[in-house]
Amino acid sequence: MKIEWDIVKRFSQSDTPCFSTEDVRKEFTQVSVSHLRNILMSMVKNNMLVRLTKGLYYIVPLEHNNPNFIPNWHLVAKYLMRNKNYYIGYYSAMQIHKLITQPSLTEIVVTDIQIKPSKIEIQGVRFQFVYHNKNRFFGVKNTWIDDFNKVKCSDLEKTIVDSFINPHYSGGIIEIAKAVHETRDKVDLSKLFNYFTSAGSKVAARRYVFICDLLEISSSYHESLLQNHDELLKLNQTGSFQRLDTSAPDEGKINTRYGLKVNRDIDTIKEAMYT
Template identity: 35%
Template sequence: MTYENSKTIVTRLVKKGWLLRLTPGKYLIIPLEAGINSNYSEHGFVIASHLVTPYYIGYLSALNYHGLTDRVPAVIYIATTLRRRDRTILYNRYKFVTIVNKKMFGYTNTKISDTEIKISDPEKTIIDCLDHPEYSGGFEEIAKTLYYEHKKLDTNKLINYAKKQGNKTILKRLGFLFETYKTKDSLNHLKGLTLSEGYSKLDPTRPNTGHYNNKWGLIENIDLEKWDWIK
């Protein structure tokens, strides 16, 4: 069979709904039981694993997967060093978050539907979310997660990941939250660390207005009194 014949057959199968094009030269086979209307769904993480390399599932998607939040993301977040346009496949929306090479670490392999999936581990998920709260359901969501779930996390790993990430603002936010929550044991791990000069926004998605916290080098641009979930 020639290349042109193969191409023609594949094109027909796509039009008839028996193949779903994921990337150039890569297709998802729609099983026969899906029927003539292609009434078929596949786990979003399985499809994500075929869309780009390197990658890992992260941010709010990983928070939910690890049981660190009850919030169900409307988008599947994929961290990758490549630039890709966001896509919608089989009713799932995929958001590609481009990161630099040095941030491509801290993920583990797990199997879903017999497919190996790369997902950021719990500590890397927290650090990524503190780096980019806009992909995490907002800063309050990740702050609330850290408040309720910090005992399940390895504080040393959190700090090492934050340093490896190369953004010292993450350490500022982490220290501020530990202090706000009065988690002394976790706070002790941050002693002696050198923070970056200048002031960073506590919530990077909000205006830089608010109290200037000299200890952590942060602009507290959030009304913490509204965080009524802190006991």
């Protein structure tokens, strides 16, 4: 077992609890690659390592004698995206910003490349990779997740914008409305307006203003976000209204002011602010 503990010691001392097969090969050049792979497989079997994905491992702390151990999900996302552009977004970012109390069993990772498969499972936790093109890949900040570690996460304003673009990745419109209500005095409105403009999603802006008006949150920016009369006229002519909540069925009343199909009960949304 000496080499197994040598591996643990080497990477623990260098403060790199996550490492690849290639990292091990560079450190233990005297051992053949095939033998190293067998050793790493044995270490996983003996609960010394967690296999995060092909060729990527994490050292199980000695105090965690649990075959289902998994590191902090946000750290796992960081390790999975080594040498790639990424940020933790949507519902997972809402968790980092302390806007939710019930974590999901899915970690949402935004990338600027198509990753396949787009969903993987590690120790019962799903990691989902969501592609954003270059125009929507901004608003990223190195954010503390505990006393020792930072990860790339969408900042508060970008988390809100992303959530209104794809409500289904953020727990649905009710969770997003609660986040808007919670951050109403914290958010940088100028930055938020610029982010909506840069993202280029008019429907996201309309969803945001709808929720703000519903919650009686006013801003001088709101009318600017709605001022696209040609688009609203086209929506009224074609009847191709997008849903307020992409996590809910495609049904409900049309609201022509916002150009949305309101597929959530508005009283339920308002009541959720106080429960």
